[in-house]
Structures are given as C-alpha cells and as structure tokens.
Amino acid sequence: MSEENIKVDTSCCASCGIAEIDDIKLKECSDCDLVRYCSDACQKEHNSQHEEACKRRAAELRDELLFKQPESTHLGDCPICCLPLSLDRQKSATTSCCCKIICEGCNYANQMREEEKKLQHSCPFCRKPVPSTEKQCDKQILKRIAANDPVAMLRKGIEQHRKGDYGSAFEYYVKAAKLGDAEAQYELAILYQYGTGVEKDEVKQINYLEEASIGGHPIARYRLGLTEGNINGSAERALTHFFIAAKLGENDSIKVLMDAFRNGLVSKDDLASALRAHQAAVDATKSPQREAAEE
Numbered sequence: 001m002s003e004e005n006i007k008v009d010t011s012c013c014a015s016c017g018i019a020e021i022d023d024i025k026l027k028e029c030s031d032c033d034l035v036r037y038c039s040d041a042c043q044k045e046h047n048s049q050h051e052e053a054c055k056r057r058a059a060e061l062r063d064e065l066l067f068k069q070p071e072s073t074h075l076g077d078c079p080i081c082c083l084p085l086s087l088d089r090q091k092s093a094t095t096s097c098c099c100k101i102i103c104e105g106c107n108y109a110n111q112m113r114e115e116e117k118k119l120q121h122s123c124p125f126c127r128k129p130v131p132s133t134e135k136q137c138d139k140q141i142l143k144r145i146a147a148n149d150p151v152a153m154l155r156k157g158i159e160q161h162r163k164g165d166y167g168s169a170f171e172y173y174v175k176a177a178k179l180g181d182a183e184a185q186y187e188l189a190i191l192y193q194y195g196t197g198v199e200k201d202e203v204k205q206i207n208y209l210e211e212a213s214i215g216g217h218p219i220a221r222y223r224l225g226l227t228e229g230n231i232n233g234s235a236e237r238a239l240t241h242f243f244i245a246a247k248l249g250e251n252d253s254i255k256v257l258m259d260a261f262r263n264g265l266v267s268k269d270d271l272a273s274a275l276r277a278h279q280a281a282v283d284a285t286k287s288p289q290r291e292a293a294e295e
Contacts, residue, residue: 010035014050015042032057062210067240070216073248074182078103079125086285087218087249091294096137098126099144099151105290145172150181157187166197177208182215189220213241218250225253235265246274249281 012019013026014035020026026036029043032054037043075085078092079100085092092103102124110124121130131137144152157172170191176184189208192201206227212220222245229238239260245253257274260266 012036013038013042015046029054031055032061065214066210067244068214069244069247070214072216073218074212074216075101078106080106081287081289083287083290084281084284086290091285091290094151094155095123095125096131096140096155097123097128099141099149099155100125101151103290104293105287108293109289148179150176150179150184153179154181154184154187157184161187166191170197177211180215182212182217182220185209185212185215186217186220189223213244216248218245218248218253221245221248222250222253222256225256239266243270243274247277247281249278249285251278254278 010026010028015037018024018038020036020038024038026038028036029050034053034057035046035050037046072084073087075087075092077084080102083103085101085103090104092101093107094101100123106124110122113119114121122128123130131140141152141156145156153172153176157169157176160166160172161169170188173184173188173191177188185208189205189212190196191198192205192208194200206224209220209224209227213224221241225238225241225245227238228234228241239257242253242256242260246257254274257266257271261268261271
C-alpha cells in the first residue's frame with residue numbers, strides 16, 4: 001500500500017522503523033512532510049519507495065504556498081507614513097543613504113519642511129544629507145551593498161542593466177534574490193524569458209516568477225497567470241493567479257477577469273469581490289499628502 005493511501009507514522013523512521021527516543025533524532029524529508037528518517041543511509045535506501053509520493057506531496061505544498069493570498073505587495077509600507085506603497089513606482093523613490101523606499105507624499109512633506117525652515121536637503125527617513133554628486137551617491141550604495149542590503153543590490157543591478165552591463169546586473173539580481181527580494185526575482189525572470197545576458201530558460205523563468213509571486217509581486221503573479229492560461233492551458237490556475245494579483249491592486253489582472261466574466265468563466269459574485277478588493281488596495285495607497293505631491 002502506498003504512502004498516499006495510509007497514515008504514515010512520523011514518529012518512526014520510514015525505512016528501518018526505529019522510534020524517536022532518547023538520543024535518536026529523526027529528520028523530516030527535505031521535500032515533503034510525509035516521512036522522517038534516522039539517517040541519510042535510511043533515506044537513501046527508502047528513496048525508491050518514497051519518491052513518487054514525495055514528488056506529489058512536494059507539488060501540493062508548493063501550490064499551497066504559491067496560491068496563498070499575500071497580506072500586502074512586495075513593496076510593503078512607506079517607513080514614514082506607514083501607508084502601503086503604490087505599485088506605480090513613479091510615486092515612490094529609493095534613498096541612496098539608507099536604501100528605504102519612500103512615498104512621494106513623504107518626500108514632498110520633507111521638501112516643504114526644508115523650504116519653510118531653510119534647511120539643508122536631507123533624507124526624509126534617516127535625515128542624512130543627500131549626496132550632491134553621482135560619485136557620492138554610488139559610494140553610499142556600495143556601502144549598503146557591503147552591509148548585505150538587498151534593496152541596494154537591486155538598485156545597483158537596475159543601474160547596470162540600463163548601462164547594458166547585463167552580466168553585472170545578473171550578479172546583483174542573484175545576490176538580492178537570494179536574500180528574498182521579490183523585485184530582484186522578477187528581474188531575473190525577465191532576463192531568462194528574453195535571454196538578456198543569459199540563455200533563455202523557461203524553467204528558471206517560471207521558478208523566479210513563482211518566487212516573486214510568493215513574495216507578493218503582483219506583476220509577476222499576472223505574468224504567471226498569462227503563462228498558465230496561454231501556454232499551459234490551465235484556466236483554473238490562471239484565474240487564481242489573476243484573482244490574487246487583482247486583490248493586491250494590479251490593474252491588468254482586473255481587466256483579464258472582466259473579460260473572463262464576459263466569456264462566462266468568472267461568476268458575477270467573484271468578479272464583484274475582486275473589484276472591491278482591488279479598489280480597497282488602491283485606496284489604501286492614497287492620502288492627502290500623496291495627492292498634494294502629485295499636484
């Protein structure tokens with residue numbers, strides 16, 4: 001009888017049956033939560049019996065993680081006003097001194113304060129003087145990179161990308177991605193999709209899109225939806241991606257869901273729920289201060 005049809009006793013080694021007592025410690029299979037082993041030798045010996053069930057369970061666990069609705073986008077909140085940052089990156093800026101992503105509303109308020117009190121221009125967050133030259137700015141970014149700051153690594157990667165130095169950009173993206181930066185993971189997916197500085201690799205592209213999506217990146221999620229629908233032919237998985245992205249405030253996903261509703265693929269209630277959540281996510285990024293900055 002296979003593992004998927006019986007309740008596995010995880011208090012014992014799946015291979016030799018020894019129980020976890022006293023100084024005997026069992027370790028869980030690294031890919032699933034179905035079995036545990038007392039040693040690497042037992043795990044290796046049991047692999048042929050466990051492999052198929054392990055792959056299925058690992059895929060289930062991956063989907064549970066992938067299709068969980070994130071509480072917020074990968075951008076999070078402005079560290080000053082504590083309101084969610086807009087998906088429109090024109091409405092925020094990354095400081096070079098402390099590498100914080102600040103909304104334009106707080107930038108604007110800081111500028112007004114400095115003008116009123118005739119103060120030197122400083123960072124809205126850490127209050128350090130803003131560098132006056134590109135060389136000074138680059139020095140500060142490199143200092144943050146040395147401190148293992150993924151935001152600084154991402155910023156440097158984007159800078160190198162724009163210069164056409166794709167090899168250097170790739171290295172910075174990889175470093176930031178390993179530290180969990182969803183934007184860097186998304187940038188790597190795009191490199192692998194188009195073969196920019198690397199060989200095209202659909203598997204790596206999808207993997208990085210998934211990692212970015214898990215981290216709350218709505219545009220990566222939208223692209224996953226397109227891949228599932230247009231390439232893999234899985235309408236159900238595609239729509240799930242679009243619903244998750246839409247509820248994070250992503251506009252293109254809402255458009256897809258409206259088309260799906262017109263084609264009878266999405267119910268009226270589900271679309272209405274997505275529209276309400278989308279609007280709530282967009283409204284949460286607004287404030288009088290941010291509106292004043294746009295005027």
